[in-house]
Amino acid sequence: MNVTRKNKKQVPEPTLRRLPGYLFFLEKVREQGVMNISAPTIGKELKCDPTQVVKDLAVTGVKGKPRVGYNTYELCHSLEEFLGFNHLNEAFLVGAGNLGTALMAYQEQQTLGIKIIAAFDVDESKIGKHIGNTPVLEYNKLFHLSNRLDVEIAILTTPNNVAQEVAEDLVNCGVKAIWNFTLSILDLPENIIVQNTSMSSFAAVLLQRLNDSKK
Amino acid sequence: MNVTRKNKKQVPEPTLRRLPGYLFFLEKVREQGVMNISAPTIGKELKCDPTQVVKDLAVTGVKGKPRVGYNTYELCHSLEEFLGFNHLNEAFLVGAGNLGTALMAYQEQQTLGIKIIAAFDVDESKIGKHIGNTPVLEYNKLFHLSNRLDVEIAILTTPNNVAQEVAEDLVNCGVKAIWNFTLSILDLPENIIVQNTSMSSFAAVLLQRLNDSKK
Numbered sequence: 001m002n003v004t005r006k007n008k009k010q011v012p013e014p015t016l017r018r019l020p021g022y023l024f025f026l027e028k029v030r031e032q033g034v035m036n037i038s039a040p041t042i043g044k045e046l047k048c049d050p051t052q053v054v055k056d057l058a059v060t061g062v063k064g065k066p067r068v069g070y071n072t073y074e075l076c077h078s079l080e081e082f083l084g085f086n087h088l089n090e091a092f093l094v095g096a097g098n099l100g101t102a103l104m105a106y107q108e109q110q111t112l113g114i115k116i117i118a119a120f121d122v123d124e125s126k127i128g129k130h131i132g133n134t135p136v137l138e139y140n141k142l143f144h145l146s147n148r149l150d151v152e153i154a155i156l157t158t159p160n161n162v163a164q165e166v167a168e169d170l171v172n173c174g175v176k177a178i179w180n181f182t183l184s185i186l187d188l189p190e191n192i193i194v195q196n197t198s199m200s201s202f203a204a205v206l207l208q209r210l211n212d213s214k215k
Numbered sequence: 216m217n218v219t220r221k222n223k224k225q226v227p228e229p230t231l232r233r234l235p236g237y238l239f240f241l242e243k244v245r246e247q248g249v250m251n252i253s254a255p256t257i258g259k260e261l262k263c264d265p266t267q268v269v270k271d272l273a274v275t276g277v278k279g280k281p282r283v284g285y286n287t288y289e290l291c292h293s294l295e296e297f298l299g300f301n302h303l304n305e306a307f308l309v310g311a312g313n314l315g316t317a318l319m320a321y322q323e324q325q326t327l328g329i330k331i332i333a334a335f336d337v338d339e340s341k342i343g344k345h346i347g348n349t350p351v352l353e354y355n356k357l358f359h360l361s362n363r364l365d366v367e368i369a370i371l372t373t374p375n376n377v378a379q380e381v382a383e384d385l386v387n388c389g390v391k392a393i394w395n396f397t398l399s400i401l402d403l404p405e406n407i408i409v410q411n412t413s414m415s416s417f418a419a420v421l422l423q424r425l426n427d428s429k430k
Contacts, residue, residue: 016423020415024375024398046400084422102317106414113418152425160239177425179417183239185261193428195421199321200235202394203328206410207299208231210367210392213408 015056020113021046022057023079030072038069085113090151092175094166095158096121096136099181103155104131114153118145146173155179230271235328236261237272238294245287253284300328305366307390309381310373311336311351314396318370319346329368333360361388370394 025045029037043050060078064070080086093100096119104116120139121127127138154175158166163184177193180186186194240260244252258265275293279285295301308315311334319331335354342353369390373381378399385393392408395401401409
């Protein structure tokens with residue numbers, strides 16, 4: 001059941017992206033009282049080849065048994081553990097606009113694996129309020145708060161034109177990984193992990209696939 | 216300057232995802248009055264190898280000139296055209312919660328290439344209101360409205376447990392492409408394009424990269 005470090009390093013991104021989907025489905029199945037589930041059954045639900053299912057789930061270290069399948073409880077537990085969703089991965093969020101607000105609401109409804117402990121903004125009408133359970137603080141308080149807390153993850157939902165500046169501040173505050181929702185390409189030290197999630201990029205892919213389908 | 220159909224079909228997804236970033240940067244440069252720009256300059260800003268820049272931008276049909284580079288105006292125009300961002304790609308949105316609201320606000324601030332013309336929800340406190348310029352309508356009106364309008368794109372930001380049902384309704388309403396923000400794996404006819412953009416998946420990738428970096 002232990003995940004070896006070697007295993008973890010080799011997990012390809014497409015597999016990683018699929019894992020929360022498995023977890024979501026398996027949690028639902030577990031709630032329904034299903035004790036065991038086979039790879040073909042999982043594959044059918046998730047529209048994924050059973051061979052791929054076996055390969056994907058192997059990263060958790062859990063193996064299915066012939067004619068029985070996977071133990072649902074064991075698999076859920078291992079997926080949560082592997083994804084780090086059972087840990088409290090604390091994060092700051094900068095930019096409590098619409099997208100920031102959506103993400104704060106999202107994390108309270110869904111298993112995001114990340115707990116936003118404070119949001120920062122420069123807009124005085126937002127400062128001092130709570131979004132869900134998350135307080136919105138004055139941006140300058142970031143420096144003070146990061147001294148006291150050891151937060152390694154930051155979510156960047158600022159306007160594009162201040163993204164670089166804010167990202168540099170975050171790095172100076174000890175942040176190691178930035179989830180960047182802006183269109184800015186961040187120029188940061190190489191050891192900083194940047195995950196770009198620009199909505200425009202996904203829209204571009206969708207539009208292109210739609211156009212291609214018409215040919 | 217014309218994009219051949221053949222060319223379009225062969226564009227790999229990573230390139231497609233980068234194109235809005237190029238466009239965003241080039242629009243900024245164009246505003247500053249820069250007439251020409253070289254691939255190495257673009258690459259430096261976007262932290263991308265110049266060879267990759269040349270390859271990526273080649274999909275638009277625009278070629279740089281030796282010692283001069285690309286014409287900024289021509290390149291912006293061609294990128295917009297290629298991405299379909301100069302067209303009005305009308306879309307419905309179902310689920311005017313936080314994420315739906317964020318996307319509606321987002322499209323008014325940024326080049327998303329998609330114009331949400333109406334949002335639908337079952338929550339009476341939302342129905343009849345506007346989010347930005349977008350009206351929120353009663354969910355049942357979807358069927359009536361889709362008869363009158365030829366909308367091919369839908370954004371799905373409902374709770375997970377109703378996603379499949381709503382997606383089926385959308386397909387029955389003539390929608391050809393669904394941008395799915397839920398964790399549900401949608402089971403739809405094969406000709407329907409589904410773009411899955413689950414926040415949990417991106418969080419999983421970020422957390423894994425952060426953990427890997429600590430080894």
